[in-house]
Amino acid sequence: MSVDNSILSVDDVSVHFTDSSGFLGLFGERQTVRAVDGISLDIGENDVVTLIGESGCGKSTLGKTIIGAQEPTHGSITYRGQDIWEAKNSRDPDIPFSEIRRSLQIIHQDPGSALNPNQRILTSLMLPLKKWNPNLGEEERRKRIYALLERVGLTPAEDFVERFPHQLSGGEKQRVVLVRSLLLNPDVILADEAISALDVSLRVEMMDLMLELQDLFNTSYVFISHDLSNARYIAEKSGGRIAVMYLGRIVEVGPIEQVIGDPQHPYTQALKWATPNLYEGDEDDDLPIRKIDIPDPTNRPSGCHFHPRCPKAREVCKTNDPGAFEDENGHAARCFRADDTHEYWDSPSIVDD
């Protein structure tokens, strides 16, 4: 799907890992994992895209590929018109690779490991500024850091900068990491499970903070989560999109209200079932999937990859691979059921009750 003013364009990108990357079968045979399989996605200015899916579905690999930290096996990623990997390998690119990497920052799940335990917070924040902004004087750098720390609620900043990471709570550490990436004035921040480690009671605050800073800094976010309610919160508050991944592919994507309010793909419907709400009537305890376990990623099912777990699967799903059916609002799903006239509707069910 495309958006206006795209900063990043992901075009038919695949990332395959073979046994040299550590994916050995039980008997040591050669294995290929298609961690990302033919994904296209555009990220615009001030955009928010959330990626959701089960572990191993390729969310993090796609995220890393988007910010140029993982080279794709196929396809291309362009940053403001410049192919990222061409920039890396060519002598005289329009936009240098280092400039691209500065513009695309990442925040990880564990803020503790992102900060050097032996460095005071001030040092951790000064170093990247020095590296990327060598023209800035010491005093100017310090001013910027203080202002931003105060902005995220770490007041008084003079006190916080003198501390070591172990003297901060999890939420405070995560804010320092956010400040560190914002100091580089990036275009896109990839937040990979960045709030999952925080206590439930702090998550909303952290997501609000990220969005407030978005307005200030014009940053786009790619927000990876395994938690649908967090993904919905940040996407709905920012008017963003959600992309649901399954076995290396985006199986449903669109504006958050539509994907959550009217999910088309049976997998998205199952994720929604798995995300209970506090205030809702009778819960349904029947599993909306036929198998609980995810198939072996090195040996993906034929046809629609979801068919062995899908409660709506029919014969045609075993052999044919559904493409994306997109409606006029940019809401797309890779399921035959999204197409009213598909032969699926005449195909016999393979689900035995």
Add this chain to the structure above:
Amino acid sequence: MRTSNQNDSDPDQDVVFEVRDLEVTFGTNRGESRVVRNVDFDIYRNETLGMVGESGSGKSMTSSALMNAVVSPGETSGEVTYYPPDGGEPISVLDLDEEELRKFRWGEVAMVFQGAMSSFNPVKKVRGHFRETLEDHNRDVEAGLERAHQILGDLYLDPDRVLDSYPYELSGGMKQRALVALALILEPEVLVMDEPTAALDLLMQRSIVSLLKELKEEYDLTIIFITHDLPLLTKLADRLVVMYAFDIVEIGSTEEILYDAAHPYTRSLLNATPDLNAPIEEMQSISGAKPDPVTNIPGCSYRPRCPMADESCAEAEPPMADRGSGHRTACFYHDDVADEIPIPAMEAAEEGGESE
């Protein structure tokens, strides 16, 4: 100090665990760390009791104390009384010796610990773990393995494949379900599960919760389930215990906690919990710092973060007030809390329900 009249168990309930004045302390170089403070509660037979509260509030410590399993050098004191089924002699758990504890732990009360997936011995097949547990407790191994087959099947696993696997050959979700089956192998009365699903994907979490409900009926279990995931917990638990600062601040049926919570912390926690229906403009985190187990806050421990606190909250510790039908909460102003701290998601759901 609390008044004593609320220490009586509800006479209408068949109590399986009675916990009184439970304290867990650790000596630290900063002074004594009191990580469970004067906790009183009952667990009813065949109920599912959910425990929630922020990280570090004392949930794991409290549940470990039920089996006298607090890690050393922690000191556990108070009373934990276990009532066996069919009117057997009550057992004072904190007075059991090593051998008695060994029998009690698995045979009567089994626990799946937080982060337990690593508790499988990596070089032993899953079948070996089941066999060893049965042998250690002098049970009939063949009958036990038969039972293992059945429970694994109930958990949507292929029994032979799982039993013949090494732990590393199983995914996280398979391993976790195999652990649940292992915990149930000696037919315990009570199953304690500390964050059993936290490391798992949402679809796996929700599926395990559905399966647990079925297991509970099939094997007549009492379940204690600890998690940060309040929406998930409400789908499983009959009653909820809310912990704050190493003590219980509210206890009641899931319905009462959701719709009539009377402690400011509980209501703020409900407002901080994102779910798919909650109105996003109204959600709010709980500001302020977590309490430190080495510090004793005079008066109400929630005072530093409580929007309703006044001077009297600093003077005395609020007693557990009885709000009827087993709903109790530790706040002086429990009658005013609902007006002072509205829950927009609840109101939205009620309005939606009326217009239908």
